[in-house]
Amino acid sequence: MRVLLTGSSGWLGRFLAPMLRHAGHTVTGLDVAPGAFTDTIGSVADRALIDRLFSERRIEAVIHSGALHKPDIARYPAQAFIxxxxxGTLNVLEAAIAHRAKGMVFTSTTSLMISTAIREARAAEAVWIDETLAPLEPRNIYGVTKLAAEQLCRLFHAEHGLPVLVLRTARFFPEDDDTHRSLAGENMKANEFLHRRLTVEDAAAAHIVALERMAEIGTGTFIVSAPTPFARDETAALKYDAAAVIAHHFPDAAALYATRGWTLPATIDRVYDxxxxxxxxxxxxxxxxxAILRALRDGLPLPFTHDADYISPIITQ
Structure with missing residues (x-):
């Protein structure tokens, strides 16, 4: 298919674009910043540009991953997120209808599911997070606008029959966490594969699967994260003695972590299912x-990327 990929210069886009081409798709990359896979510099907020790309490139499907993200809150006003x-999502959806596209895959985020109460770990046990979690109370402008964009996707499917699959991706950014500094970046990322992270390669692969199945499925919202080893009946123990639960599933984890000077989490406050x-x-x-433990055990490179200096593309227009 002829695919419009928004956010093609971003961390996900630089992995997703070559995967799409390898799968036989023709890709038009759109981003606000230059990149190896970006054909057009511009914003999804520019409706005329979106229409022109649909027309000139005869776009058949969209993977809409272009967005302002949580770290951008410090760089841009709330209006930019709107x-x-x-x-921008509305522009892409309307253009998809006007140009009779086959459907869209929308990159959303598990962040919009995390309320202030969840973020501050107020619950007596780890919160089990799946697609039934409600009510959704995003804690910042990023989450609020991504949830609004999801609702637009739902509406366009309901009103126009446009196939739209929403992927709520867990963390896959390469840089350090901008709010938690208690652990070294690699240690924190490794810990998060227990309950709230995936690799960028897996995030990209999920989009390929969604693109290929959107017509069949029609609509749906999916959490995309590494499979957790935990069960729902372990949530209380995870909150108060995560180390014991981890040891039950992975008896050699503590020893393997010690070879790196790493620390396992003493408490886990949420689990993505x-x-x-x-x-x-x-x-x-x-x-x-x-897979993290296998790499430590066998002396192999870690199967995820950590880049403390990574900065997401900056709006140039």
Whole structure:
């Protein structure tokens, strides 16, 4: 298919574009910043540009991953998030209908599911997070605008029959966490594969699967994260003695971590359950916590990227 990929210069886009081409798709990359896979510099907030690309490139499908993200809150005003994340999504959806596209895959985020109460770990046990979690109370402008964009996707499917699959991706950014500094970046990322992270390669692969199945499925929202080893009946123990639960599943984890001077989490406050994506979408992330331990055990490179100096593309127009 002829695919419009928004956000083609971003961390996901630089992995997703070559995967799409390898799968036989023709890719038009759109981003606000230059990149190896970006054909057009511009914003999804520019409706005329979106229409022109659909017309000139005869776009058949969209992977809409272009957005302002949580770290951008410190760089851009709230209105920019409305313009890009909400109005930009509306522009792409309307163009898809006008130009009779076959459907869209929308890159969303698990962040919009995390309320202030969840973020501050107020619950007596780890919060089990799947697609049924409600009510959704995003804690910042990023989450609010991504949730609004999801609702636009739902509306366009309901009103126009446009196939739209929403992927709520867990963390896959390469840089350090901008709010938590208690652990070294690689240690923190490794820990998160237990309950809230995936590799960028797996995130990209999920989009390929969604693109290929969107017409068949029609609509749906899916959490995309590394498969957790935990069960729902372990949530209380995870909150108060995560080390014991981890040791039950991975008896040598503590010793393997010690070889790096790493620390396992003493408490886990949330767990992302990605089983719906596996059962209905047919996607399961390849890299999980067991893969991290295999790399430590066998002296292999870690199966994820950590780049403390990474900065997401900056708006140039």
């Amino acid at each position: 313009d890009v994340n909400v109005s 990605a089983r719906r994506a596996e059962q209905l979408l047919g996607f399961r992330a390849q890299t999980d916590f067991a």
